[in-house]
Amino acid sequence: MNPVVSVLFVGGVLGIGAYVVAVLDRAFGPVSRGPRDWFVWPIRRAAFLAVQRRTETERPDAEAWILAPALLAALAAAGLTAVPVTPSLAVADVSAGVVLFGAAMIIVMVAVFLQGWSPNSLFPLIGAYRFAAMALSFGIPFSLVVLTTAIPAESLSVGAIVASQEGLWNVVRQPLGLPVYLVTGAAVAFWGPFRIPEGTDLAGGAVLEASGSARAVWRIARAGVLVTLSVMGAAIFLGGHLGPVLPGWAWTALKTLVLLAVFVWSGHAFARMRVERFVWFGWVVLLPVALVDVFASGILAL
Amino acid sequence: MIELILVFSAAIFGIGVYGALSQQSFVMIMMGLELMINATVLAIVVFWWGTTGGDPRGQLLVVVVLAVMAIEAAMGFALVTAVYRARKADITEKLKRLRN
Amino acid sequence: MSVLGVTAIVVFGVASVVTGWLVFRTDSMVRAAYWLMASFVGVGAMLVTLDSQFLGLILILMMAGEMTIMAIFMVMYMMNPAGLNPMVMVHQHRTAIAAGVGSFLLLATVALVADFPADPAPAGADPTAELGFELLGRSMLVFESAGVALLAVMIGAVAVAGKWGRFGDADAGSVEPPLDPEEAAS
Structure with missing residues (x-):
């Protein structure tokens, strides 16, 4: 794909996706005043943050503080490039596409850690540590379920993984894959029940000191990570652009929207988990389940 | 092209040697070691790319080096933890006496 | 190799050397860890340019996790956990500089003088x-x-x-x- 078109495409998908996330969040949220309010609220909120005054802290790590939201947005964009939206349209369907996606999602940990660490303030730092503890617990199950989808395709390229689901989607072929992906995916985007680094018990945690445009970019980037996770989840578990009647891009959009709705809904349906419980959950429950998923798919492939 | 990349690799390796020898803090010493392994990976891949005709065993060697890197990190952190538990030491100078 | 490839190699090469150098020049433990990660990302990108997509990406994936563990360990065990105070913690500094420069010169000389066989990896292979x-x-x-x-x-x-x-x-x-x-x- 042409470089300029690629940049516009990725930016457009992330921008529209972030808006959809905000609309859904308002719609599922406790304060919901009808459809008009759903669509207006994100814009009003963004306008408020755009003119809000920036907080200053004592001796922050200024460069890292500015770069952390940009890094998060860049990671969302990098993960998105590997996914083919239609059979022929992908920014870069590289031969190790799911590894690219996995690497981008693991570096989210670095962005959150920098965001929490750089203001030189107590609660954000605690939030950063919480996310580091969390990320080390969900990182392995997340990578395992994503890479397992490559077993039936016999290729690490996302295009080949989508093509391998022609007869049977991976959500049926690997029944353990999608649930683990949804749980760990929500944790990657520290969304919903896993809003641990930004918990209200820390008065906002990692983003406590971020305000104004920095906070707005951080929020948009986090929604962008959620969009990337949904697009990739739709591609590797729900057959991506495959489907009858409708054109490929419409199927991708539809499946992405379903996953996005599940992610956003989970934020309002479940209570936030405590971090030590999540660490236990990650190592004792998610990791064995992910390993069973790998072995079952391996046996099936033989 | 190979020569240029090897010079980059040599520069990273030199920085790693400097770091591993000069730093007092255990974790910073490990960073020096990591940089040296990093340079090694780069050199192996450029030799694979330029001189072996695409023999996959060149890439295999990188996988082994990555395993070595993981082993180095795991054992390093384990030793740092053990030393800190016993001595509350975080820099090499605190370990001059090996007994007690 | 195309012009774009050569440019990418030079940019990423210089970037990974400079960030590798900054690891030992910064005052902050967390910055040191993430400069090291930046150096690894630069090398990973060079690996991708050299047709080793899988290895480059795996290197980056491994390093992101490892560097966060490293930052946590530093703040756990090392002095000056979250600050940006001036920090010089070195010993045998001159010897170390001499060893570093010496090993660079030796390896760079070998790289420039030695005659390597030219047998590049085939372009179309996976x-x-x-x-x-x-x-x-x-x-x-x-x-x-x-x-x-x-x-x-x-x-x-x-x-x-x-x-x-x-x-x-x-x-x-x-x-x-x-x-x-x-x-x-x-």
Whole structure:
């Protein structure tokens, strides 16, 4: 794909996706005043943050503080490039596409850690540590379920993984894959029940000191990570652009929207988990389940 | 092209040697070691790319080096933890006496 | 190699050398860890440019996790956890500089003087797939040995770092660091 078109495409998908996330969040949220309010609220909120005054802290790590939201947005964009939206349209369907996606999602940990660490303030730092503890617990199950989808395709390229689901989607072929992906995916985007680094018990945690445009970019980037996770989840578990009647891009959009709705809904349906419980959950429950998923798919492939 | 990349690799390796020898803090010493392994990976891949005709065993060697890197990190952190538990030491100078 | 490829190699090469250098020039432990990660990302990008997509991406993936662990360890055990105060913690500085510069000159001379055979990897091949067949085919023993070594290290690391020891708890009889700097120096 042409470089300029690629940049516009990725930016457009992330921008529209972030808006959809905000609309859904308002719609599922406790304060919901009808459809008009759903669509207006994100814009009003963004306008408020755009003119809000920036907080200053004592001796922050200024460069890292500015770069952390940009890094998060860049990671969302990098993960998105590997996914083919239609059979022929992908920014870069590289031969190790799911590894690219996995690497981008693991570096989210670095962005959150920098965001929490750089203001030189107590609660954000605690939030950063919480996310580091969390990320080390969900990182392995997340990578395992994503890479397992490559077993039936016999290729690490996302295009080949989508093509391998022609007869049977991976959500049926690997029944353990999608649930683990949804749980760990929500944790990657520290969304919903896993809003641990930004918990209200820390008065906002990692983003406590971020305000104004920095906070707005951080929020948009986090929604962008959620969009990337949904697009990739739709591609590797729900057959991506495959489907009858409708054109490929419409199927991708539809499946992405379903996953996005599940992610956003989970934020309002479940209570936030405590971090030590999540660490236990990650190592004792998610990791064995992910390993069973790998072995079952391996046996099936033989 | 190979020569240029090897010079980059040599520069990273030199920085790693400097770091591993000069730093007092255990974790910073490990960073020096990591940089040296990093340079090694780069050199192996450029030799694979330029001189072996695409023999996959060149890439295999990188996988082994990555395993070595993981082993180095795991054992390093384990030793740092053990030393800190016993001595509350975080820099090499605190370990001059090996007994007690 | 195309002009774009050469440009990418030069940019990423310079970036990974400079960030590698900044690891030891910064005052902050967290910055040091993430400069090191930036250096690895630069090398990973060079690997991708050299047709080794899988290895480059795996290198970046590994390093992101490892550097966060490293930052946590530094803040756990090292002095000056979250600050940006000036920090110089070096010993045998001149020897170290000489060794670093010496090893760079030696290796760079070898790189420039030696005559390497030119037998580039074929352009159309898929190195990722070839590596996969190599790992689980002819060289399975090597691959499995690496796996067994990692397992042994996991067990060994837990044994070394665990609180229990052969002679009772590992921290039994341990010494708290002295609060007085003069006493610490002696």
